[in-house]
Amino acid sequence: MFTLSTQLRCWTFASADELEELRRETREAFIKKQEDSIQDSSIFLSYEEECQLRRYYEGKLKRFCQRFQPQMPNYVLGTAMAYFKRIYLHNSIMEPTPEDFMYTCVYLACKVEEFNLTMQQFISNLDEDQSREKSRILAKELRVMEMVHYHLTVHNPYRALEGLLIDVKTRCTDIAETEKLRPFFDQFFNKSVLTDACLLFPPSQIALAAMITSATNLGLNAALDRLVGWLSE
Incomplete structure (x- = not known):
């Protein structure tokens, strides 16, 4: 966990x-460790x-x-x-x-x-x-x-995102375009992996941000509103 x-x-x-x-x-x-051997600090x-x-x-x-x-x-x-x-x-x-x-x-x-x-x-x-x-x-x-202090287990947002997607499919049966979100997920993660997000936020929050951004880009505002409603309950 x-x-x-x-x-x-x-x-x-x-x-x-x-x-x-x-x-x-x-x-x-x-730099301090190099002070004895390197006098010119401009090389750093x-x-x-x-x-x-x-x-x-x-x-x-x-x-x-x-x-x-x-x-x-x-x-x-x-x-x-x-x-x-x-x-x-x-x-x-x-x-x-x-x-x-x-x-x-x-x-x-x-x-x-x-x-x-x-x-x-x-x-x-x-x-x-x-x-x-x-x-x-x-x-x-x-x-x-x-x-890395032998801390080898990394909790990535991908599994959390799959859980959110299952929730949307289960609760929003009237929305047929949920699988169309995946390309937007990929775009989101391709950008976020180059940021410090994994050092600042839990994977569940990154997954939720991906879901909200992707749903907004695809115009699935109904699914987005319901998802936010479930999470706030």
Whole structure:
């Protein structure tokens, strides 16, 4: 249950300001560790540059998962992205090599979410030297687990959304277009996975936001009004 999970206890924050403060503290701690060996502080990335670099690798992780063969379920992407975001809350992106940890996060997420495939199947999706990447991924797997404090279970919003969709189908039998919501769900999650939503909100709230946004876009205002009514009862 999410309410008893390490995700809520350790990886869900009160506000975006709290996240920013933690990331700034992480950056300052990294720079302080380098003071004895590096005198020129201008070589370090600014906080804004760190954010840009982190977002770049998050986008790269997302694209890798979306073009993966065999097709990767959305919840594997969600879990991999959660690992990656958690790593760079307590580590500066100037320190661990983001590229290596990015692929290792995806590989570990495949295992945890039981998306079963061989290492050869996994590395066949890489454009880089496959033998080298295989060694790097295996070498860093335990390190990734350590960096996320061995909190490997991630509660994604996808299952919660399926429950909401079943409710709409059951209670709104007069609405035949509910399955047409799915493309809008995908659009919503494709955008939200690149934000800090998984670090700020419970999966049920993200799922509800996806449902409301999708129903609004499709013009299913009747279903939307009834859904909000049920939840407020």
